[in-house]
Amino acid sequence: MIIDELVSLSNLYGSNEELVLAGGGNTSAKDGDVMYIKGSGTQLATITAEGFVKMNRQALADIFTKEYPTDDDAREAQALADLSAARMPGEESKRPSVETLLHSLFPHTFVLHVHPALVNGLTCAVNGKAEAERMFGDGFIWVESCKPGYTLSKICYDKMKAYMSEHGKAADMLLLQNHGIFIAADTAEKIGDKLADVMSKLNAAVVRWSDFDSGDYDGEKAQKCFDVIYEVYGDDAVITYEPSAEALKFAESPETAQAVMKPFTPDHIVYCKAEPVYGFCNGCIKGAVNKYFEEKGYMPKIIIISGCGFFAVDMTPKGSDTAAILFNDALKVATYAESFGGPLHMTDELSDFITNWEVESYRQKQNA
Ligand SMILES: [Zn+2]
Numbered sequence: 265m266i267i268d269e270l271v272s273l274s275n276l277y278g279s280n281e282e283l284v285l286a287g288g289g290n291t292s293a294k295d296g297d298v299m300y301i302k303g304s305g306t307q308l309a310t311i312t313a314e315g316f317v318k319m320n321r322q323a324l325a326d327i328f329t330k331e332y333p334t335d336d337d338a339r340e341a342q343a344l345a346d347l348s349a350a351r352m353p354g355e356e357s358k359r360p361s362v363e364t365l366l367h368s369l370f371p372h373t374f375v376l377h378v379h380p381a382l383v384n385g386l387t388c389a390v391n392g393k394a395e396a397e398r399m400f401g402d403g404f405i406w407v408e409s410c411k412p413g414y415t416l417s418k419i420c421y422d423k424m425k426a427y428m429s430e431h432g433k434a435a436d437m438l439l440l441q442n443h444g445i446f447i448a449a450d451t452a453e454k455i456g457d458k459l460a461d462v463m464s465k466l467n468a469a470v471v472r473w474s475d476f477d478s479g480d481y482d483g484e485k486a487q488k489c490f491d492v493i494y495e496v497y498g499d500d501a502v503i504t505y506e507p508s509a510e511a512l513k514f515a516e517s518p519e520t521a522q523a524v525m526k527p528f529t530p531d532h533i534v535y536c537k538a539e540p541v542y543g544f545c546n547g548c549i550k551g552a553v554n555k556y557f558e559e560k561g562y563m564p565k566i567i568i569i570s571g572c573g574f575f576a577v578d579m580t581p582k583g584s585d586t587a588a589i590l591f592n593d594a595l596k597v598a599t600y601a602e603s604f605g606g607p608l609h610m611t612d613e614l615s616d617f618i619t620n621w622e623v624e625s626y627r628q629k630q631n632a
Pocket residue numbers: 289363377378379443444
């Protein structure tokens with residue numbers, strides 16, 4: 265059964281930390297008139313057949329021929345309503361992934377969508393597109409950073425149409441700038457082959473790897489940082505401290521930290537907030553955090569301190585842990601991007617849009 269193959273494919277790739285972090289990514293499979301898509305709030309590593317939402321393929325296809333308002337909120341609300349209406353009868357209690365429309369663009373049976381650091385080293389790099397062409401020829405579609413949701417889906421729809429008329433077949437790979445990758449194939453085995461090919465080409469192209477072994481950090485200063493963070497956030501705050509060699513390298517000065525002071529992908533915004541704060545010493549933390557709060561209306565989740573690395577702060581162990589995992593991911597992306605012309609962040613405009621986007625705050629709540 266296709267759904268059984270989809271479940272095992274999802275569990276396999278979902279439990280690979282090189283590919284999936286914090287419940288990110290999604291999978292789908294098409295079976296006749298129906299497309300199964302991962303439900304929002306489920307995890308690929310543990311998903312079962314019930315975690316997938318059955319969608320009406322024709323209803324999904326019809327969404328691309330409709331006219332939507334230009335106003336962001338109105339457009340996204342209508343598209344989301346149409347997406348909900350495309351659920352098969354009996355599926356009303358489930359919420360399809362916000363990336364459902366992108367999956368529907370591929371005629372292939374199986375689609376895997378993930379945000380691996382290695383891939384994003386390429387999609388978040390200055391020369392990402394040119395380097396992708398060098399490695400993958402014309403066997404993919406490249407999509408520039410844009411607003412997520414319907415806007416992104418429509419751009420991909422138009423690009424897929426253009427690709428089909430030029431090449432006489434659908435693309436089986438989509439690279440989304442500052443986001444991740446889609447891979448499509450008619451069998452689960454071919455998904456694995458394609459993924460292995462992409463990852464091995466990227467592996468061969470990366471010239472510097474991140475070093476997450478513990479670095480030579482200033483323990484006394486770090487202890488003082490803990491004290492100040494508890495003072496500022498309250499005793500209930502949960503701190504995950506990361507003194508890795510890589511974190512220390514980026515934390516060295518405001519210049520070296522520049523590569524990670526802006527977000528690379530929506531995941532980094534959802535779990536780490538759009539920007540960290542940087543300080544030279546424990547004495548800087550209070551002022552820097554207060555200034556950040558005044559400007560943005562929320563507390564930072566990542567505090568980078570020279571000589572110490574970074575501190576991920578949240579009010580729950582899971583929140584703090586996940587922020588640390590995703591910021592380590594950002595360090596990796598910044599490092600790998602060095603091999604493809606240097607890091608390229610999301611624009612402030614896009615980062616603000618995602619920060620305020622209702623769908624992303626829903627995603628964060630689901631994973632909290
Ligand atoms: Zn995604």
